[in-house]
Amino acid sequence: MxxxxxxxxxxxxxxxxxxxxxxxxxxxxxxxxxxxxxxxxxxxxxxxxxxxxxxxxxxxxxxxxxxxGQVGRTLRAEWIADRVAAYRPTSILEIGCGYGKLLQAIRVRTDAPLAGLDFSRSQLGAAREFLNGQDDVELFLGRGDQLPFADGSFDMVVTSAVILHNPPEIADKIRREVIRVARRFAAHNEEMNVSYNRYGYDTAAWYRSQGFRIAESGPIPMDPDPVLSQFCVVRVNG
Incomplete structure (x- = not known):
């Protein structure tokens, strides 16, 4: 680091x-x-x-x-990590882990085995450097819409500002892969604003439309425009 x-x-x-x-x-x-x-x-x-x-x-x-260099990003990662840890997951996969910022925050709050996946080699390279020496965090190169894991491989699957970067057909595939790989919970920080690289989705509404129970859903308090931000936890099973 x-x-x-x-x-x-x-x-x-x-x-x-x-x-x-x-x-x-x-x-x-x-x-x-x-x-x-x-x-x-x-x-x-x-x-x-x-x-x-x-x-x-x-x-x-x-x-x-x-x-x-942005204090707000650190506060957001810590807030999300607190919410994730509150569900006491026994294993966690983060899809689109980037350089490992959220994984690091989660690791401080739980002893659960962690895994991160990203399709960017440069991001994973930075993650290996950032998480250096943390052997309990596994990193994988792969796509969120084609996860290289068996059904129910992780107790909780997490995304943070990942699905929103994908067009609707890919976003739908990622959510369905999350459902396939998660045993109990899916946790998502996915903002709803639209820009040149953001499509924006109401993730909680999508899960409700598929018949899943929402454990919690609401804005992230430290985001500049909390109306457009959304953190939700879904009960995939049970």
């Missing part, structure tokens, strides 16, 4: 290092992200047509610094 947290260099040096270490494609991708803010439709078409490519390019040290 210490190697990820060293002071951030000045912008010209960061740009030069990014070009040298990650190539022209990454540098161009970052330029588009920064310059198309006023044109969300074009931003979605040009840099978010393939979410896996987007998160592979965006993930890594820069994304780590960006997230760790």
């Amino acid at each position: 210490d190697t990820l947290l060293h002071p951030e260099p000045l912008l010209p040096l960061r740009a030069w290092r990014a070009l040298r270490s990650r190539g022209v494609r990454y540098a161009w991708h970052k330029t588009l992200r920064r310059s198309l803010g006023r044109w969300p439709t074009w931003k979605r078409r040009l840099i978010y047509a393939d979410p896996r490519a987007y998160w592979t390019l965006r993930g890594g040290r820069d994304y780590f610094r960006e997230q760790e």
Whole structure:
């Protein structure tokens, strides 16, 4: 973790290092992200047509610094981890674990075995560094809509701002994979706002439409616009 947290260099040096270490494609991708803010439709078409490519390019040290530099992200992860731990799960899978921020927060609050899955190699690389030495956390490369696990493999399955990045047909597949792999609970932090890289879903409403019981559902108190945020826990069985 210490190697990820060293002071951030000045912008010209960061740009030069990014070009040298990650190539022209990454540098161009970052330029588009920064310059198309006023044109969300074009931003979605040009840099978010393939979410896996987007998160592979965006993930890594820069994304780590960006997230760790926001106190609100840490408070949210800690709040979600408290809610997850309250259900006393005996094992937990996080789909779309990124660099491991939520896994780390959950680990402090429970002794349950943890697993994280992400489809971005750069995010998983950062997670291995961030979670260095924590042998009870397993990391897997894979897709949320095609989970490489048997039915009922985990007591609780968690997503945090993952399903919302996927178009409806993929979002539906991810939820059904969650149901397949979870033994007792599914926990979701999925915001409902729409932007260039967010489709936005009422996750609790989807589960209700499928006949599942909602253990809890409501906004995340520290989010800037809690009306658009939603944390819900679903009883998959029982």
